[in-house]
Amino acid sequence: MKKYSKLLLLLLAITTLVSLWKFPTGTPILGISLLLFSLTIALHGIVEKYKNTENSRIKIAKDVLIFTTSFLLISFLGGVAGLLTNHYVSVSFGTMAGFVCAMLAGIIVGYCVRWGTGKLIR
Numbered sequence: 001m002k003k004y005s006k007l008l009l010l011l012l013a014i015t016t017l018v019s020l021w022k023f024p025t026g027t028p029i030l031g032i033s034l035l036l037f038s039l040t041i042a043l044h045g046i047v048e049k050y051k052n053t054e055n056s057r058i059k060i061a062k063d064v065l066i067f068t069t070s071f072l073l074i075s076f077l078g079g080v081a082g083l084l085t086n087h088y089v090s091v092s093f094g095t096m097a098g099f100v101c102a103m104l105a106g107i108i109v110g111y112c113v114r115w116g117t118g119k120l121i122r
Contacts, residue, residue: 042067070117077113078106 012034019030046067050059082102090098 039071066117066121070113073117074110074113078109081109082106 016027016030016034019027043064046063047060050056050063053059082105085105086098086102088098089101
């Protein structure tokens with residue numbers, strides 16, 4: 001699975017962009033499906049990481065709590081940053097430029113939150 005993960009992520013991104021273009025009404029279903037799929041893979045990775053260790057339940061609970069908290073924080077702050085960026089950029093440069101900049105702003109905020117949480121926890 002790890003061997004093909006980058007290819008799978010690239011294919012999912014292309015599928016999402018094509019669905020936005022061709023099937024705008026089916027995009028929310030695809031987005032929710034991809035979100036649930038990625039959450040399942042992340043939680044499975046956490047469980048596999050601590051499968052045969054001492055105090056595995058405590059470690060799994062701690063990592064799931066950290067993951068859930070950082071995921072919610074990234075979702076909220078990334079969404080707000082994307083919304084504001086889209087609002088200001090699309091007025092000047094158009095809708096597509098606003099959409100691309102909003103996605104980039106969300107990714108950057110997500111990276112910063114993940115980096116900050118990593119620094120706080122260690």
